[in-house]
Amino acid sequence: MSFLYEYFKHPRKIGAVAPSGKNLSRKMMKPINFDTAKVIVEYGPGTGSFTKELVAKRRPDTVLFLIEQNEEFCKQLSHEFRGEKNMYLIHGNAEHVVEYLKAYGFDHADYIVSGLPFTSLPGEISDHILNATKKALGDRGEFITFQYSLVKRDFFERYLSINDTLKEMLNLPPAYVFVMKNRKLAI
Numbered sequence: 001m002s003f004l005y006e007y008f009k010h011p012r013k014i015g016a017v018a019p020s021g022k023n024l025s026r027k028m029m030k031p032i033n034f035d036t037a038k039v040i041v042e043y044g045p046g047t048g049s050f051t052k053e054l055v056a057k058r059r060p061d062t063v064l065f066l067i068e069q070n071e072e073f074c075k076q077l078s079h080e081f082r083g084e085k086n087m088y089l090i091h092g093n094a095e096h097v098v099e100y101l102k103a104y105g106f107d108h109a110d111y112i113v114s115g116l117p118f119t120s121l122p123g124e125i126s127d128h129i130l131n132a133t134k135k136a137l138g139d140r141g142e143f144i145t146f147q148y149s150l151v152k153r154d155f156f157e158r159y160l161s162i163n164d165t166l167k168e169m170l171n172l173p174p175a176y177v178f179v180m181k182n183r184k185l186a187i
């Protein structure tokens with residue numbers, strides 16, 4: 001219910017009336033190599049659908065950053081994941097991911113998992129987030145995000161290269177998971 005309530009208060013920022021289901025949450029984890037990941041960032045964890053999977057699958061020494069703009073969701077996350085080691089919950093904006101990583105001594109993330117509603121966020125904010133994401137990924141990091149349609153494909157391609165698109169038909173509504181990386185510069 002808190003999700004629906006927050007949606008009515010901030011429809012463009014929340015972008016969905018209910019949290020993602022288990023099937024989509026699991027599909028979002030598929031591209032991640034949990035044996036090698038040292039730093040994983042999650043944008044917009046909301047009430048923690050993807051976070052639960054990340055916490056269950058990560059190695060204990062993998063550092064997890066959660067960046068959530070909504071105060072109510074931050075309170076719920078800090079309660080649900082209290083005592084969790086190597087996890088930093090930041091009540092902040094995904095636009096500042098590089099600064100948050102630096103503040104804890106990291107210069108890039110191996111994976112950034114996003115629940116952000118790019119279809120409803122203002123274009124300028126999405127631009128800032130994708131520019132910051134490019135920097136935070138470095139040469140090898142991967143950006144994993146879901147969308148309910150393919151309309152934002154071209155927008156993502158302006159910043160990153162889409163290396164894989166997975167479909168989750170068992171989510172309501174069905175969703176696409178895009179897996180992206182920085183383009184390699186030709187020498």
Ligand SMILES: C[S@@+](CC[C@H](N)C(=O)[O-])C[C@H]1O[C@@H](n2cnc3c(N)ncnc32)[C@H](O)[C@@H]1O
Pocket residue numbers: 013014015016018019020043044045046047048049050067068069070073092093094095114115116117
């Ligand atoms: C569609 S909900 C997804 C929640 C959760 N990941 C899920 O799939 O159930 C989008 C989330 O992104 C958060 N959000 C929106 N803009 C943000 C921003 N610029 N920085 C961080 N979080 C943001 C919202 O507060 C909300 O929790």
